[in-house]
Amino acid sequence: MNYTNGSPFSPTYEVAVIGAGLGGIGAGVALRKAGVENFVIIDKWSRVGGTWLANTYPGVAVDVPSPVYNFSFQQRSKWSRFFAPGEEIQRYAEEVVDKQGLRAKLRLGSGAAKGVFDEVNDLWRVTLEDGTVITARFVIGAVGGLEQPHNPEIAGIEDFRGKLMHSSRWDHEYDYRGKRVAVIGTGASALQLIPELAKDVAHLTVYQRRAIWIAPKPDFRMGPVLNSVLNFAPVQQTVRFVGNVGVNAGLGAGLAVSAYPRLTSVGLTVGETALKSYLFAQVRDPKLREKLTPDYRLGCKRPSVSNSYFRTFTQPHVDLITDGIQRFTPTGIITADGTSQDFDMVVLATGFKVMEKGYTPPYPIYGRGGVELGEFWDANRFQAYQGVSVPRFPNAFLIVGPYAYAPGSYIPLIESTSAHAARVISEAGKRGATCVEVRQEPHDRYFARMDKRAKKTHLFSQGCATSNTYYINYQGDGAAFRPSTQLEMYWENRHFPLDDYEFTAARTVRARGDENRVAAPVV
Missing domain, CATH: 3.50.50.60 (FAD/NAD(P)-binding domain)
Structure with a gap:
C-alpha cells in the first residue's frame, strides 16, 4: 500500500x-x-x-x-x-x-x-x-x-544435581547411555521417547500420572516404489485428501457429532474396546496392564500411536511408577509412599503451556x-x-x-x-x-x-x-x-x-x- x-x-x-x-x-x-x-x-x-x-x-x-x-x-x-x-x-x-x-x-x-x-x-x-x-x-x-515447555512445580527440583532437561530442549551433548534415567510424564512425546531411551540406558524409571490411549502404528519404510507411486499427482492428492478425512475422523469424530451423545458414547466404547484389546496383546501381566489402562474416556486427550511403547514396560530394566512424586532430592526423586531413587538424568516429558x-x-x-x-x-x-x-x-x-x-x-x-x-x-x-x-x-x-x-x-x-x-x-x-x-x-x-x-x-x-x-x- x-x-x-x-x-x-x-x-x-x-x-x-x-x-x-x-x-x-x-x-x-x-x-x-x-x-x-x-x-x-x-x-x-x-x-x-x-x-x-x-x-x-x-x-x-x-x-x-x-x-x-x-x-x-x-x-x-x-x-x-x-x-x-x-x-x-x-x-x-x-x-x-x-x-x-x-x-x-x-x-x-x-x-x-x-x-x-x-x-x-x-x-x-x-x-x-x-x-x-x-x-x-x-x-x-x-x-x-x-x-x-510446561515444567512441573515439584518441590526441590532446583536442587537436583544430575542432568535435568525438558523433552523439547534436548541436550545432544549429554551421553545417557548406561545411565540411570527417569522420565516424568507419559504423553505424546514420552511415548516416542521412552522406547528409544530404554535401548541404551542401564535402568529406566517412568513416572506416570495418567495413562494414555494408544493404537497400533502402521509405520513402514516408504522406499523408492511407494514414493514413485506417490509422485503421481492424482494419487498423491487422493491419498492426502483421504488421509486427512481419516485423521480428522479418528481424532475429532466425537467433537463433530457432539449433538448426539448416545452415538458418541457408542463410538467411544467401540474404540476403547479395540484399544484395550491391543494393550492385552502387548502386555500379559494384569497388574502392569491395569497401570497402563486409562481411567478416562477415549478422546479426552489426544490419542497416539506406537508399536513399542507398551512392550517397553515388560523389559526387566524398565519400571513404571504410578505413585505421585513428593519431591526431588539432590540425587533423585522421592514418591508419595516414601520410596527414594537416585538418577543420573531426569527428563521432563510434561508437555506445553x-x-x-x-x-x-x-x-x-x-x-x-x-x-x-x-x-x-x-x-x-x-x-x-x-x-x-x-x-x-x-x-x-x-x-x-x-x-x-x-x-x-x-x-x-x-x-x-x-x-x-x-x-x-x-x-x-x-x-x-x-x-x-x-x-x-x-x-x-x-x-x-x-x-x-x-x-x-x-x-x-x-x-x-x-x-x-x-x-x-x-x-x-x-x-x-x-x-x-x-x-x-x-x-x-x-x-x-x-x-x-x-x-x-x-x-x-x-x-x-x-x-x-x-x-x-x-x-
Whole structure:
C-alpha cells in the first residue's frame, strides 16, 4: 500500500509474521497468493521449522501419516517412512521456504518480545529480543501451541544435581547411555521417547500420572516404489485428501457429532474396546496392564500411536511408577509412599503451556487502549473469531488462536487461518484501509456457538474430568479445539462475510478521534 497527502505514517513492512514454523511459512505463502509482497517472517530460532526444530528428542516423529502432513500447494512425494522422523519434517519446512521464495523474507535469530498497536498511525510496533523495533501495518501471530515447555512445580527440583532437561530442549551433548534415567510424564512425546531411551540406558524409571490411549502404528519404510507411486499427482492428492478425512475422523469424530451423545458414547466404547484389546496383546501381566489402562474416556486427550511403547514396560530394566512424586532430592526423586531413587538424568516429558495465562501468547501484545491480549483473555475467557481475530486488537491475526483447531492434521488448520488473514489484508489494500478490526457482534456470535458446542462434547459430559487434558483450560473452557469438522473449518475461514470486519482509513497522521476516521469504501 502507498499512502500520500497527509496519510498515516508508512511502516517498514505491510505484514510482520511472528514465527517461522509451518504456521509462519503457510502464512507467507498465503500472503503471496493474495498479492502481498512486503512482509517479513520473524523467529527466535536460527532456522525454520518451529516445533520440528525445537523438538529433537530421540524417537521424535510425526504422529499422522507423512503423505498427509504436507501443504496442499507443495506436496512431498519422497518420505523415508510412513510416519516421518522429526528431522525430515524440518527439512520439508526448509524445502517449502526455498521453493516458495520465502528465504529473503526471513529474519531469524531474534524473536518477538513485545507488540504494541500504534492507534495514531494504524500500525504495529514489534520489539524484538535484541531490542530492535520494527513497524508493520499488520501482524500475523504464528507461534504454535507447542512452544512453551510446561515444567512441573515439584518441590526441590532446583536442587537436583544430575542432568535435568525438558523433552523439547534436548541436550545432544549429554551421553545417557548406561545411565540411570527417569522420565516424568507419559504423553505424546514420552511415548516416542521412552522406547528409544530404554535401548541404551542401564535402568529406566517412568513416572506416570495418567495413562494414555494408544493404537497400533502402521509405520513402514516408504522406499523408492511407494514414493514413485506417490509422485503421481492424482494419487498423491487422493491419498492426502483421504488421509486427512481419516485423521480428522479418528481424532475429532466425537467433537463433530457432539449433538448426539448416545452415538458418541457408542463410538467411544467401540474404540476403547479395540484399544484395550491391543494393550492385552502387548502386555500379559494384569497388574502392569491395569497401570497402563486409562481411567478416562477415549478422546479426552489426544490419542497416539506406537508399536513399542507398551512392550517397553515388560523389559526387566524398565519400571513404571504410578505413585505421585513428593519431591526431588539432590540425587533423585522421592514418591508419595516414601520410596527414594537416585538418577543420573531426569527428563521432563510434561508437555506445553497451552491456553495458559502468560504463555498464550508467550510475549505481551497491547491492542487498542493499551489492553494486553493475555490479560484480556484471562479476564474475559479465551476467544477469537474463527480462531483468528479478536476485537480491540486491530490489524492482528492468529494462526492458532482459541477455537481454531478442528482436531486432525495441523496443516489444514494452517492453510485455513492463513487464508483468512490474507483475505482480510488483501481486502484492506483494495479499500485503501489502514485499520481492520473484527466487529464485536459476529465475534461474539462465533464464540457463543463454539462454546455451546464444546460444552456438549464428551470432554465435558463423558468422563474426562480426571484426564487433565489441555483441551480444557484453567478457565474450564475447551478453547484449545474447534468442535467441528475440518471441512467446516476450511470453508468458514475462506467464505466468512467481509462485513464481519470494519475497514477504516485515517484522514490525518495526528491524534485522531472518530472525526478523523472514515469507513473505507468497497472498491
